[in-house]
Amino acid sequence: MFIAWRDLAFAKGRFGLLGGVIALMTFMVVMLSGLTAGLGAASVSAVSSLPVDAIAFSQPADGQDVSFTDSSLSARAADRLGGRTGVHAAYPFGLRPTQVEGPGATVAVTLLGGDPALYPARTAGATPAPGQVAITAEVADAAGLHVGELATVGGSRLRVAAVVDDASFSHLPMVYTDLATWQRLAHSERVTAVGLRLSGTSPGALDTDTVHVLSKKDAFAAVGSYTSEQGSLNLMRGLLIVVSVLVVGSFFTVWTMQRAGDLAVVRAIGASRGYLLADALGQAAVVLLAGSALGAGAAVAAGLVAAQVVPFHLAAPTLLVPLAAMAGTGLVGAAVSVRRIGSVDPLTALGAAR
Amino acid sequence: MTRFYTQLAPRTRPAGEVDRPALVLDRVRLTFPDGDARAVALDDVTVRVGQAEFVAVTGPSGSGKSSLLAVAGALIAPESGRVVVAGEDLAGLDAAGRDRLRLASIGFVFQQPNLLPSLTVLDQLMLVAHVRRSAAAPARERALRLLDRVGLAGMQARRPAALSGGERQRVSVARALMGDPALLLVDEPTSALDHDRGAAVVQLLREITDERSLATVMVTHDLQHLGRVDRTVTMADGRLHDQARTVDDRR
Numbered sequence: 001m002f003i004a005w006r007d008l009a010f011a012k013g014r015f016g017l018l019g020g021v022i023a024l025m026t027f028m029v030v031m032l033s034g035l036t037a038g039l040g041a042a043s044v045s046a047v048s049s050l051p052v053d054a055i056a057f058s059q060p061a062d063g064q065d066v067s068f069t070d071s072s073l074s075a076r077a078a079d080r081l082g083g084r085t086g087v088h089a090a091y092p093f094g095l096r097p098t099q100v101e102g103p104g105a106t107v108a109v110t111l112l113g114g115d116p117a118l119y120p121a122r123t124a125g126a127t128p129a130p131g132q133v134a135i136t137a138e139v140a141d142a143a144g145l146h147v148g149e150l151a152t153v154g155g156s157r158l159r160v161a162a163v164v165d166d167a168s169f170s171h172l173p174m175v176y177t178d179l180a181t182w183q184r185l186a187h188s189e190r191v192t193a194v195g196l197r198l199s200g201t202s203p204g205a206l207d208t209d210t211v212h213v214l215s216k217k218d219a220f221a222a223v224g225s226y227t228s229e230q231g232s233l234n235l236m237r238g239l240l241i242v243v244s245v246l247v248v249g250s251f252f253t254v255w256t257m258q259r260a261g262d263l264a265v266v267r268a269i270g271a272s273r274g275y276l277l278a279d280a281l282g283q284a285a286v287v288l289l290a291g292s293a294l295g296a297g298a299a300v301a302a303g304l305v306a307a308q309v310v311p312f313h314l315a316a317p318t319l320l321v322p323l324a325a326m327a328g329t330g331l332v333g334a335a336v337s338v339r340r341i342g343s344v345d346p347l348t349a350l351g352a353a354r
Numbered sequence: 355m356t357r358f359y360t361q362l363a364p365r366t367r368p369a370g371e372v373d374r375p376a377l378v379l380d381r382v383r384l385t386f387p388d389g390d391a392r393a394v395a396l397d398d399v400t401v402r403v404g405q406a407e408f409v410a411v412t413g414p415s416g417s418g419k420s421s422l423l424a425v426a427g428a429l430i431a432p433e434s435g436r437v438v439v440a441g442e443d444l445a446g447l448d449a450a451g452r453d454r455l456r457l458a459s460i461g462f463v464f465q466q467p468n469l470l471p472s473l474t475v476l477d478q479l480m481l482v483a484h485v486r487r488s489a490a491a492p493a494r495e496r497a498l499r500l501l502d503r504v505g506l507a508g509m510q511a512r513r514p515a516a517l518s519g520g521e522r523q524r525v526s527v528a529r530a531l532m533g534d535p536a537l538l539l540v541d542e543p544t545s546a547l548d549h550d551r552g553a554a555v556v557q558l559l560r561e562i563t564d565e566r567s568l569a570t571v572m573v574t575h576d577l578q579h580l581g582r583v584d585r586t587v588t589m590a591d592g593r594l595h596d597q598a599r600t601v602d603d604r605r
Contacts, residue, residue: 002477002484003470010472010513265468268429270457270533271485272450346456347429349464350420350541 003266004283007259018251019291022330025244026295027302029237029322030314034303036233037318038311039171043226046112046169047219049120052091052195054203055219056081059212066212066222068095068169071193077211078194086201091115092191094182100135100175101152104144110169111153113182118195120174125162130178132161138173153177154185170224171311237322241329249333252284256338260348267346276341284334285327292327374441376536376569377403377426382435384421384592395421396432397592403569405536408560410580411573413589419573420541422589426571427460427539428452440536457486461530463540463559467522469514475501475525476510482532493532500528504558520551527558531566538563540572544579556582 008015041048047055056078057071064070075092082090093114100109112118116127119134125147128134133153135145140163143151150157153175167174183189196206196213203213214222221227256263263276296319306312384396396418403409411419424430425437428444431452437444440459447455456462469478476497483493501510504524514522523543530538540559544552556572556579563570572583580586588595 002481003472006470006472006477261468262470265464265470266481266485267453268427268456268462268464269482269485269529270453270455270460272453275485347424349462349468350424350427350429 001279001282001286004279004286007283008286014255015287018248019287019294021247022244022288022291022326023295023298025240025247026292026323026326027299028295029240029244029326030296030299030319031302031306032233032237032240033318033322034299034306034312034314035310036230036237037313037315038307039233040220040226040230041313042168042171042311043229044169044220044223046110046167046174047216047223049165049167050091050118050195050216051197052118052216053198054196054206054213054215055222056090056194056196056206056211056213057219057222059208059210066214066219067224068192068222069224071222072188072190073192073194073211074190078191081194081196081206081211084206086198086205088197088199090197091118091195092179093118093193093195094179094186094188094190095169095192096182096186097170097172098154098175098185100139100143100145102143102145102149105142107139107142108172109139109175110172111175111177111182111185112169113177113179113186114195115179116176119162119176120165120167122162122164125160128161128177131158131181132177133158133181134162134164134176135160136166136168136173136175137163138166138168139175142173156181156185170226241322241325244326245329245333248284248288248330249337252280252334252337253340256280256340260340260344263341263344264346264349267344268349273342273344276344277338280338280341281331281335284338285331288327288330288334292323292330295326296323375402375404375438376407376440377401377571378436378438379422379426380436380438382425382432382437384418384425384430384432394592396425399435399589399592399594401587401594403537403571405569406564406567407585408563408570408572408583410583410586411571411589412575412577412580412586413595417589418592419589421592423539423541423571423573426537427462428455457533459536461533461535461538463523463526463530463538463543465542465545467514467519467526469522469525469529471514473513474510475506475512475514475517478514478525478529479532482529486533497528497532500531501525503562504528518551519547520554523547523551523555524558527555527562531562536569538568538570540570542573542575544574544576549578552576553579 057066058073060066078092081087091114093112095110095112098109098111100107145151145160147160147163149160151160203215206213303312303314379399379401382396382399385392385394411422413419425432439455442455479497479500480493501507504527506521506524543555559570560582
């Protein structure tokens with residue numbers, strides 16, 4: 001990288017501009033990644049935190065997709081699932097949106113009724129007895145509720161027995177109670193779905209005419225708007241990465257063309273094509289990595305602030321995957337652009353008036 | 355006229371190199387595509403250049419002077435004939451082999467200095483050392499000695515934009531010598547310089563040719579410099595027309 005480092009120092013403005021664009025692109029991609037993960041968690045964290053391998057739904061009507069909103073299974077169907085070969089345990093549960101009224105505020109929530117094994121880890125209180133609720137920390141804060149107090153849940157007064165880790169479903173924070181209480185509040189004897197722990201069988205093998213079983217991860221798609229929401233955000237991320245590749249590719253195309261004469265001279269001196277390609281790719285890698293790291297750093301800082309007001313989730317994969325995607329695809333764009341170095345003819349150095 | 359008195363240590367000659375011509379072109383033919391036909395750039399050209407010999411190549415535009423340099427410099431393979439540089443026959447070399455030969459045995463001084471704008475004067479020379487994977491410290495020492503030799507002592511930190519045309523051409527000469535070549539190919543080195551600066555550059559080439567026992571081939575239109583060369587060959591229509599030995603007191 002003899003020439004590369006000196007070019008970087010010499011053409012600070014041009015490379016600074018490119019690095020700035022890459023940093024900005026990376027910033028947007030990482031912010032979108034954090035938002036995607038945050039919104040995803042707000043949609044499905046109540047499902048992802050369920051200690052089950054698969055979820056059984058009622059078969060959707062023709063032309064319809066499986067959804068938590070439309071799924072409804074009888075108690076008998078739920079019992080039968082528990083007896084199927086390969087099903088280690090079955091947890092029927094109900095899910096419905098409702099409201100919790102506390103001294104502080106009335107909060108829109110999703111109420112899950114089912115076995116306490118389905119609840120997230122407790123941070124305060126004890127396992128709720130029948131007729132009691134466990135509320136997430138978010139609900140406790142928003143509604144001003146504490147363990148031992150009475151909350152109005154869907155019009156019924158229920159005692160708060162525990163506060164559990166945050167989880168949410170379809171962007172609403174969770175409240176947990178037993179299945180019988182849920183059915184009473186829902187005015188129904190049916191359940192929404194059944195969580196299954198499997199051993200030695202696949203979810204699809206449990207399908208029947210009336211029951212459709214999905215892996216827990218596949219069941220995310222049954223949460224209303226999750227798929228379209230994630231799809232839109234991922235499309236934006238993808239487009240940003242494509243734009244970034246085009247910007248990097250265009251820059252290095254112009255840059256390579258501009259210095260074709262210099263490269264011909266270096267080739268005439270005796271430098272191999274490999275020498276020049278390694279030098280040029282090294283230069284591109286330095287700009288990409290520096291720009292990406294700068295953008296990612298800024299996104300982490302901004303994300304910490306944003307997380308106070310919007311669902312923003314930044315973890316190592318959220319940060320490193322888009323960072324690697326930006327740098328990796330950018331390098332591909334640069335490689336495609338600088339490949340023309342391989343065709344630089346040292347003969348053109350003779351008589352080249354530059 | 356500027357004179358340069360700093361002497362460099364003579365070039366280290368590999369065993370067997372003594373008395374061997376540094377460049378042999380034997381019945382070389384080179385053609386280029388020209389529409390449906392092929393234009394003849396070199397036609398049955400035979401020339402030998404010995405060590406410590408300074409040969410000028412003259413002729414009108416399009417006569418094949420630059421093609422001769424290109425073939426001699428292993429930049430292009432001839433259609434037929436034999437080219438031997440520093441004892442190595444180009445016929446047995448692929449493109450990578452020609453790269454290696456240029457790096458090891460050939461120095462170029464181009465019509466324009468063709469210096470890389472981002473590199474300092476010293477780095478222009480160190481680039482050659484880097485491509486050759488030479489150790490940095492001795493290479494730097496050699497580069498500074500060469501710069502001193504071409505009259506650019508103290509200018510190693512400057513970039514090309516801060517140099518005059520003559521100074522740039524002298525950097526180009528020093529760069530060509532950095533790889534300790536057996537053959538120095540010079541393409542119209544004075545075309546962008548005024549008379550005095552041009553004469554100084556040709557005088558420098560004369561001195562270096564003698565000091566380093568180089569074989570120097572210089573393409574030139576400028577007949578006033580022919581008094582400083584050992585021999586002048588004239589080209590027309592891709593053929594060598596005559597080879598005249600300079601008999602005056604060129605030195």
